[in-house]
Amino acid sequence: MLTxxxxxxxxxxxxxxVISFLIYLGLELTPGDAVSHMVDPEIASQxxxxxxxxxxxxxxxxxxxxxxxxxxxxxxxxGDFGRSLSGGVPIMExxxxxxxxxxxxxxxxxxxxxxxxxxxxxxxALRRGSVTDNGLTVLGMLGVSIPEFFxxxxxxxxxxxxxxxxxxxxxxxxxxxxxxxxxxxxILPGIVLSLMMTAGVMRYSRAAMxxxxxxxxxxxxxxxxLPAWRINILHAFRVALTPVIVLIGFRLxxxxxxxxxxxxxxxxxxVGSEFISAVRGSDYPLVMSxxxxxxFAVLMASLIVDVLTALIxxxxxxS
Amino acid sequence: MNKIVMLASAxxxxxxxxxxxxxxxxxxxxxxxxxxxxxxxxxxxxVETLFEGKAIVADSMIPNGGFKAEGLNAYAYDPDKxxxxxxxxxxxxxxxxxxxxxxxxxxxxxxxVVLQAYLADVGIDMTYRRLEGDVGAQLNMLPEEGSDxxxxxxxxxxxxxxxxxxxxxYNGYRSxxxxxxxxxxxxxxLVDAINASADPAVQKKAFEEFERFENEAxxxxxxxxxxxxxxxxxxxxxxxxxYGNDQFNYDWNIVNWTVEPNENGKEVLYTNNxxxxxxxxxxxxxxxxxxxxxxLDRLLTADGSLxxxxxxxxxxxxxxxxxxxxxFALKDGLTWHDGDDLTAEDVVWSVETAQKLPGTINAVFKAxxxxxxxxxxxxxxxxxxxxxxxxxxxxxxxxxxxxxxxxLDGVNPAxxxxxxxxxxxxxxxPYKIAEVQMNDFxxxxxxxxxxxxxxxxxxxxAFPSGENDAxxxxxxxxxxxxxxxxxxxxxxxxxxxxxxxxxxxxxxPYTRSLRVNGFEKIAEN
Numbered sequence: 001m002l003t004x005x006x007x008x009x010x011x012x013x014x015x016x017x018v019i020s021f022l023i024y025l026g027l028e029l030t031p032g033d034a035v036s037h038m039v040d041p042e043i044a045s046q047x048x049x050x051x052x053x054x055x056x057x058x059x060x061x062x063x064x065x066x067x068x069x070x071x072x073x074x075x076x077x078x079g080d081f082g083r084s085l086s087g088g089v090p091i092m093e094x095x096x097x098x099x100x101x102x103x104x105x106x107x108x109x110x111x112x113x114x115x116x117x118x119x120x121x122x123x124x125a126l127r128r129g130s131v132t133d134n135g136l137t138v139l140g141m142l143g144v145s146i147p148e149f150f151x152x153x154x155x156x157x158x159x160x161x162x163x164x165x166x167x168x169x170x171x172x173x174x175x176x177x178x179x180x181x182x183x184x185x186x187i188l189p190g191i192v193l194s195l196m197m198t199a200g201v202m203r204y205s206r207a208a209m210x211x212x213x214x215x216x217x218x219x220x221x222x223x224x225x226l227p228a229w230r231i232n233i234l235h236a237f238r239v240a241l242t243p244v245i246v247l248i249g250f251r252l253x254x255x256x257x258x259x260x261x262x263x264x265x266x267x268x269x270x271v272g273s274e275f276i277s278a279v280r281g282s283d284y285p286l287v288m289s290x291x292x293x294x295x296f297a298v299l300m301a302s303l304i305v306d307v308l309t310a311l312i313x314x315x316x317x318x319s
Numbered sequence: 320m321n322k323i324v325m326l327a328s329a330x331x332x333x334x335x336x337x338x339x340x341x342x343x344x345x346x347x348x349x350x351x352x353x354x355x356x357x358x359x360x361x362x363x364x365x366v367e368t369l370f371e372g373k374a375i376v377a378d379s380m381i382p383n384g385g386f387k388a389e390g391l392n393a394y395a396y397d398p399d400k401x402x403x404x405x406x407x408x409x410x411x412x413x414x415x416x417x418x419x420x421x422x423x424x425x426x427x428x429x430x431x432v433v434l435q436a437y438l439a440d441v442g443i444d445m446t447y448r449r450l451e452g453d454v455g456a457q458l459n460m461l462p463e464e465g466s467d468x469x470x471x472x473x474x475x476x477x478x479x480x481x482x483x484x485x486x487x488x489y490n491g492y493r494s495x496x497x498x499x500x501x502x503x504x505x506x507x508x509l510v511d512a513i514n515a516s517a518d519p520a521v522q523k524k525a526f527e528e529f530e531r532f533e534n535e536a537x538x539x540x541x542x543x544x545x546x547x548x549x550x551x552x553x554x555x556x557x558x559x560x561x562y563g564n565d566q567f568n569y570d571w572n573i574v575n576w577t578v579e580p581n582e583n584g585k586e587v588l589y590t591n592n593x594x595x596x597x598x599x600x601x602x603x604x605x606x607x608x609x610x611x612x613x614x615l616d617r618l619l620t621a622d623g624s625l626x627x628x629x630x631x632x633x634x635x636x637x638x639x640x641x642x643x644x645x646x647f648a649l650k651d652g653l654t655w656h657d658g659d660d661l662t663a664e665d666v667v668w669s670v671e672t673a674q675k676l677p678g679t680i681n682a683v684f685k686a687x688x689x690x691x692x693x694x695x696x697x698x699x700x701x702x703x704x705x706x707x708x709x710x711x712x713x714x715x716x717x718x719x720x721x722x723x724x725x726x727l728d729g730v731n732p733a734x735x736x737x738x739x740x741x742x743x744x745x746x747x748x749p750y751k752i753a754e755v756q757m758n759d760f761x762x763x764x765x766x767x768x769x770x771x772x773x774x775x776x777x778x779x780x781a782f783p784s785g786e787n788d789a790x791x792x793x794x795x796x797x798x799x800x801x802x803x804x805x806x807x808x809x810x811x812x813x814x815x816x817x818x819x820x821x822x823x824x825x826x827x828p829y830t831r832s833l834r835v836n837g838f839e840k841i842a843e844n
Contacts, residue, residue: 031453032453038678039455054677170799
């Protein structure tokens with residue numbers, strides 16, 4: 001397994017190179033650059049070409065595309081992600097500053113959706129055809145179909161503005177004395193973010209559980225007179241977990257990349273909202289760094305899923 | 320019903336018309352065509368319906384007030400007159416005008432649909448598109464000297480001119496400086512005249528003459544004056560402080576503002592416009608961001624309409640009769656928030672540094688600083704010798720805040736905004752920064768050594784939500800936004816519906832217009 005993991009890790013290097021180049025190229029092809037976003041059109045009309053060139057020179061934008069990509073890549077390999085073009089703040093400082101907020105939200109959502117979705121999927125499968133099953137199926141479809149921003153706005157209206165139970169958004173307030181004070185701020189965005197994920201996990205785990213329950217080894221277990229809870233949980237559910245883990249695994253990248261929509265709706269100062277600002281401002285070092293981290297997270301998630309699948313399902317062999 | 324039909328037909332046109340960009344002679348160079356366009360648009364109805372009455376129909380680029388000329392043609396909606404003018408000008412109904420804009424809001428798209436319908440009604444086809452990327456170049460690229468061919472590819476550009484000084488409305492028309500309006504000697508004389516004196520009476524006469532000239536020429540077709548709306552929670556009081564143009568700085572009496580104390584007995588006021596990644600330096604937008612407004616003082620102060628009215632950091636100031644010598648005497652005992660002395664050297668350094676900033680400086684500041692021959696400090700007095708009279712020198716120093724030389728000296732002007740100072744800046748205003756949680760909030764407390772009275776409110780907490788983001792309404796509803804300003808009509812209606820908020824409109828020099836490309840030909844796209 002170790003050899004397999006090392007080989008997979010080495011494989012990520014060319015993939016990261018190709019993907020980073022494509023993202024850089026995509027940014028290059030978008031109209032305008034950081035300077036055109038920094039300078040107001042009215043002021044630009046009064047600036048000389050020399051002043052524009054001085055600004056572009058200071059920001060390193062006068063070099064060719066390949067030169068800029070080469071410099072960026074060389075620096076990244078040396079661990080230097082550069083500075084934001086708009087504010088001059090080191091990229092790693094920005095990412096590390098935003099990452100805790102994103103991790104809080106995503107870990108909450110991931111745990112909540114995994115536990116709740118698996119449990120509901122299990123119940124739904126065990127009561128196949130019942131009112132509970134049908135009800136959960138409908139809820140699951142709604143959860144998958146309704147966009148996150150809609151859930152977000154409705155929840156703000158209901159729980160923050162009408163009932164005044166939870167904050168309207170944001171993460172930290174001056175009156176918070178310790179870390180736990182801001183837990184109420186996580187609840188709404190965390191639950192909304194987890195709703196769609198919960199619905200997905202529930203539908204996957206239900207289908208997998210039904211498939212598992214129809215297998216012959218379950219019939220054998222029943223014939224041996226094992227208690228129902230033991231058959232359902234230890235035998236059927238364990239096998240049913242494999243596709244669910246795949247689904248959850250591929251959601252791991254949101255731990256790094258954040259959820260752009262939820263962060264925007266709830267004014268959550270995470271990586272996702274920073275990414276959007278950077279794209280809008282053509283702040284290419286920041287865009288590249290966040291994108292690269294997200295791509296790395298996707299590749300790592302794929303590796304973790306493979307390893308976990310092998311650990312859970314003895315039929316799977318890594319090679 | 321007619322309007323509905325027009326709107327529907329415009330929508331259909333928008334879906335089917337293609338963008339025609341071949342080099343052409345559109346006859347927009349003929350003033351009669353420009354006048355026809357003005358007559359074809361029913362701005363009264365647009366303001367009443369689309370803007371829900373939250374704008375003022377414009378008859379000139381210059382806003383209503385003391386400098387507005389009397390008797391201007393308002394080009395009231397008259398489609399028959401428009402058709403007649405087009406016929407007289409020999410308008411070719413087979414061409415399609417390329418109209419561009421650079422705003423991203425739905426209201427602008429709606430306005431484009433309506434304009435398309437009105438113009439179609441008189442026989443003018445138009446398509447519209449949003450400029451992306453290097454908007455400045457696409458709007459402002461200048462033609463070669465003496466050429467009759469415009470360097471920009473559009474026929475009409477919808478945009479705004481937001482002026483700190485009224486000269487900004489017309490200085491851009493000077494020969495060789497406009498991308499869409501060919502130069503003329505007559506207009507150059509008018510530009511010279513509005514810049515020739517700092518005397519308001521003389522300026523007024525020059526502006527009126529310019530307005531009458533442009534009222535015929537219509538290089539820009541003025542559409543409407545956008546208003547600013549200041550919103551406040553009922554629990555706060557300005558205690559007599561005036562309301563004015565909140566995009567800039569004026570004497571708003573903030574040290575005497577009060578707010579009902581919270582359950583802990585503390586007076587805390589919530590506002591917006593805090594930074595998300597860095598504090599924006601105040602020499603480009605001197606009054607938009609919260610630190611620029613409450614954390615920095617200017618040499619002079621102004622009233623709500625931004626007319627300089629007295630000293631702020633300066634105890635005294637003078638301008639010679641010819642306008643070529645200006646001096647400011649600083650108050651005694653001024654300090655920065657970090658305790659260092661605020662001196663005349665700080666002012667000199669700030670002006671000299673601002674002169675070197677490429678691009679990211681307010682146009683009025685730049686015009687003033689370009690007019691300075693020399694600047695020096697003599698004790699606590701700052702002396703300016705001007706190369707030429709600048710009519711807005713006092714206005715500039717009522718908006719331009721000096722910055723601390725001891726913290727910024729040696730900064731590369733091209734990387735001014737990237738200096739670490741802008742992560743937690745030090746200022747001179749009535750409130751100083753007590754805590755920065757970047758992208759979460761900034762906490763301000765009264766500056767105990769402020770040269771005026773120490774401010775009343777215990778804390779001002781600012782969140783990163785900005786003027787136009789979607790969070791204004793929910794934050795105001797939740798009591799997390801006690802004070803701010805907006806120009807969004809939709810937000811104003813929602814704020815007015817909240818019983819705990821009051822909304823005060825302020826007239827500001829912010830004119831939306833159609834810039835008409837009056838060159839004989841335009842560049843090919």
